[in-house]
Every structure is written in C-alpha cells, then in structure tokens.
Amino acid sequence: MLQALVIGAGNFxxxxxxxxxAKGCEVVVIDNDHEHLDDLRDKVGRAxxxxxxxxxxxxxxxxxxxxxxxxxxxxxxxxxxITHHLHEMGxxxxxxxxxxxxxxxxxxxxxxxxxxxPERDEAIRLVSTLVSPNIVDMxxxxxxxxxxxxxxxxxFIGKKIKDLDVRKKxxxxxxxxxxxxxxxxxxxxxxxxxxQADDIMIVIGDPENLSKAK
Amino acid sequence: MLQALVIGAGNFxxxxxxxxxAKGCEVVVIDNDHEHLDDLRDKVGRAxxxxxxxxxxxxxxxxxxxxxxxxxxxxxxxxxxITHHLHEMGxxxxxxxxxxxxxxxxxxxxxxxxxxxPERDEAIRLVSTLVSPNIVDMxxxxxxxxxxxxxxxxxFIGKKIKDLDVRKKxxxxxxxxxxxxxxxxxxxxxxxxxxQADDIMIVIGDPENLSKAK
Numbered sequence: 283m284l285q286a287l288v289i290g291a292g293n294f295x296x297x298x299x300x301x302x303x304a305k306g307c308e309v310v311v312i313d314n315d316h317e318h319l320d321d322l323r324d325k326v327g328r329a330x331x332x333x334x335x336x337x338x339x340x341x342x343x344x345x346x347x348x349x350x351x352x353x354x355x356x357x358x359x360x361x362x363x364i365t366h367h368l369h370e371m372g373x374x375x376x377x378x379x380x381x382x383x384x385x386x387x388x389x390x391x392x393x394x395x396x397x398x399x400p401e402r403d404e405a406i407r408l409v410s411t412l413v414s415p416n417i418v419d420m421x422x423x424x425x426x427x428x429x430x431x432x433x434x435x436x437x438f439i440g441k442k443i444k445d446l447d448v449r450k451k452x453x454x455x456x457x458x459x460x461x462x463x464x465x466x467x468x469x470x471x472x473x474x475x476x477x478q479a480d481d482i483m484i485v486i487g488d489p490e491n492l493s494k495a496k
Numbered sequence: 497m498l499q500a501l502v503i504g505a506g507n508f509x510x511x512x513x514x515x516x517x518a519k520g521c522e523v524v525v526i527d528n529d530h531e532h533l534d535d536l537r538d539k540v541g542r543a544x545x546x547x548x549x550x551x552x553x554x555x556x557x558x559x560x561x562x563x564x565x566x567x568x569x570x571x572x573x574x575x576x577x578i579t580h581h582l583h584e585m586g587x588x589x590x591x592x593x594x595x596x597x598x599x600x601x602x603x604x605x606x607x608x609x610x611x612x613x614p615e616r617d618e619a620i621r622l623v624s625t626l627v628s629p630n631i632v633d634m635x636x637x638x639x640x641x642x643x644x645x646x647x648x649x650x651x652f653i654g655k656k657i658k659d660l661d662v663r664k665k666x667x668x669x670x671x672x673x674x675x676x677x678x679x680x681x682x683x684x685x686x687x688x689x690x691x692q693a694d695d696i697m698i699v700i701g702d703p704e705n706l707s708k709a710k
Contacts, residue, residue, distance in 0.1 A: 284626065286626070292615075293595055293596070293615035293616060293619075294615040294618065294619050297615065297619030297620065298623055301619060301620055301623035302626065302627065305627045307627065349626060351622075377622070398618065398622060400614050400615050400617075400618030400619070401507035401511065401614050401615070402507060402508075402511045403614075403618055404508065404612065404614030404617055405507075405508050405509075405515060405614065406511060406515055408512060408565075408591070408612060409511075409512055409516050412498065412500070412516065412563060412591075413498065413516070413521065419635045421633045421634070421643065421645050421698070422633075423645065423672065423674055424674060424681055426681070427672070427683075429635065429671070429698055431635050457643070457700065458637070458643075460637055460638060465638050467637055467638055467640070469641075469669055469700055470669065470684075484635070484637065486671065
C-alpha cells in the first residue's frame with residue numbers, strides 16, 4: 283500500500299489523511315497547529331507537530347514516501363517553499379493545493395507534479411447542478427461528452443427508453459439506471475424498460491442536450 | 497435563466513459567480529472586501545461592497561432571486577447568521593458552504609437547503625485517484641457501483657474487449673472509450689474493439705474490482 287506524507291491538516295489535508303488511512307495507506311501528517319492534529323492522532327500512522335518549511339524536519343519524513351500532499355490553505359509562501367524543497371529532495375510525486383490560478387502556475391514551475399484546486403473545482407460542479415437542475419454529478423469526458431448522473435425528467439416517467447428515443451432526440455444515451463429508494467443499479471437497461479418516478483439515470487452525451495432534456 | 501445572489505467572493509464564491517454569469521445567469525455578488533470584488537466587477541451583473549450579516553442590506557438583494565449561495569470560508573458565525581436571515585426571509589433555495597461536519601449540521605438545522613463541503617469532497621476524489629492510480633475521475637452511484645474514467649491498464653492494450661471478458665472477470669462494463677490524443681469518444685464500443693495505448697475508458701462497476709483491474 284502507499285506511503286503518504288500529508289503536510290497541513292486543515293480541512294483538505296485532514297480529509298486526505300483520514301481517507302488514505304482508511305484505505306490502508308501508511309500516513310504521516312505534519313502540522314504546526316496541535317489542534318489540527320488532535321483529531322487525527324489515533325487514526326493515522328503518525329501525527330507530527332512541527333513546521334514543514336524547516337528543511338531538516340521535512341527531510342526526516344520524506345524518505346520512502348510514494349506521495350506527498352501539501353495542503354496549506356492560504357499560506358501561499360509556505361506551500362511554495364515546501365514544494366520547492368520536496369522537488370530538490372527528489373520526491374517523485376508532489377501534489378500541492380492551490381488557492382488561485384497564479385499560485386497553481388508557480389507551483390507547477392517549481393516542481394509540483396499535480397496541483398489541485400478544491401474550491402474552484404467544486405464550484406464548477408455546483409454551478410453545473412444549479413444551471414441544469416436534474417444533474418446530480420458529472421464527469422467531463424470531452425467538450426462534447428459528459429457522463430452525468432441526473433434525476434429522470436418528469437415527462438420521462440412511465441415511458442419506455444425506446445419510445446423516448448433519447449439517443450436521436452437529445453443525443454444522449456442511457457448507460458444505467460439507479461432506483462433512488464432501493465439503490466438497485468441496472469446497467470445498460472433494456473430499451474423496453476419504463477422509467478419510474480424514483481429513478482436516477484446515468485447518461486453520456488453533449489451537456490447542452492442534457493440540460494435541454496429536463 | 498437563473499437569478500443568483502452570491503454572498504462571499506473568495507475562491508469558491510467567486511468561481512460560482514463567474515461560472516454562473518458565463519452560463520447566462522444574472523448574478524449579484526456581495527462581499528465586504530473590495531479586493532475580492534475588483535476581479536468580478538465587469539463579469540457579473542452587480543458587485544456590491546457590503547456586510548451581508550446586515551439584514552437590511554440583505555433584504556434589498558434577495559427579492560426575485562432563485563438561489564442564494566453563501567460562501568464565507570472560515571467565518572462560521574457569519575455564514576450561520578446569514579443562512580438564518582435568508583431562511584426567515586423565505587428564500588426558496590439556500591446553498592451554504594461548510595468548513596466542518598458540525599458547521600454543516602448547524603446550517604441544515606437553521607435552514608440551508610443544501611450544504612456543500614468543497615474541501616472534503618475534493619479530498620475524497622483525490623484519494624480515490626491516488627489509491628487506484630489509473631482512475632482519472634469518478635461518480636459514486638452506490639456502494640457497489642461507480643462510474644469511473646480510467647487509463648487503460650497496460651495488459652489490456654492491443655486486446656479486444658470481448659477477449660478480455662472484463663465483465664465476468666472484473667465485474668465491470670466498458671461504457672465508452674476516449675482516445676486521449678484525438679479526443680474522439682466511442683460510446684458503447686463494439687466488443688471486437690481492441691484497446692489502444694492512448695485510450696481512456698469509462699467503465700461502470702464495483703470500485704474494488706476496478707482497482708484490481710490495473
């Protein structure tokens with residue numbers, strides 16, 4: 283399993299550490315705020331109180347790590363400095379959280395292998411669900427194709443997939459149907475299947491057509 | 497199109513406002529920091545400098561709004577107070593950003609219709625992609641089913657879907673294939689299709705089997 287070092291145990295860092303530990307990874311967390319560490323102490327391998335901008339401290343813990351996640355919130359200077367140190371130490375996988383586009387670009391230049399923008403990405407997801415009210419979640423495949431989890435439009439209920447002809451009419455294809463009550467998932471449903479009121483559909487297609495198919 | 501009020505123009509709020517405006521929504525933003533508003537002024541309907549915990553100010557702008565998004569970062573007290581005021585004013589859709597589980601629970605009790613946790617949710621997504629290295633993005637459908645965008649495992653390349661028999665062997669089903677270079681998407685590929693090195697597959701199935709099918 284992965285050995286991971288997580289620097290910063292705020293919201294994002296703590297969730298990364300807990301999720302990885304829950305999946306069996308060996309996780310070491312460093313934070314300079316003992317309150318952040320209190321909740322983690324029993325749940326991750328090691329919770330270190332310390333300043334990760336201190337190169338000596340950092341060096342102690344990077345050895346053998348498969349991945350380092352740097353998540354320092356608004357502390358842009360510290361996240362840049364630590365990412366730089368990690369790059370110099372030859373870390374093979376550095377993932378750093380950015381708070382702005384500029385921050386993200388600088389992180390890439392100095393050696394972050396991946397830059398994550400949790401606030402921005404979740405905001406974009408939220409707006410997708412607001413503007414197309416049926417959409418629950420989505421994966422963007424390309425400009426023209428999304429995989430979307432969406433509530434079944436009112437006018438589909440009781441009708442058969444083949445009769446609705448969504449493929450031709452809306453350019454979308456039904457990949458699976460989940461019943462929201464039973465949780466049962468029907469992968470590649472029969473065209474003779476008639477939508478029920480509690481169905482959620484997983485479709486693939488052009489996002490513009492999807493929002494029209496309300 | 498939607499009329500939206502966005503309270504707080506930090507990272508999350510600003511992205512929500514810009515994305516909604518770009519999709520044709522009428523957006524009003526309130527923030528008490530003029531620096532936050534400077535970047536938004538030309539791109540959203542109105543950018544108001546003011547304190548949204550002031551009920552009188554808030555009342556001026558909620559009228560006619562379809563949705564209010566409250567995004568005040570670490571200012572838990574202000575986000576709770578504003579959500580409470582909005583609920584009292586009868587707003588039909590209040591979405592508030594939470595920074596912790598407790599914060600989220602309180603927001604629900606006092607009247608938020610939806611609570612969003614950008615940091616937590618993106619952290620969970622990141623860990624999924626770290627622990628199962630091929631996974632690019634995913635939608636969790638149920639405990640047993642995810643829709644996953646994943647790199648094609650090395651040992652699949654050159655082989656036909658029907659010969660790999662992934663459905664029986666791994667309990668997953670290939671819904672679509674995207675070529676990473678051309679961007680071409682092949683929905684419900686023919687079972688005789690042979691995977692190419694630059695293919696990304698979109699599959700549905702049990703996440704445990706998916707991470708084994710590396």
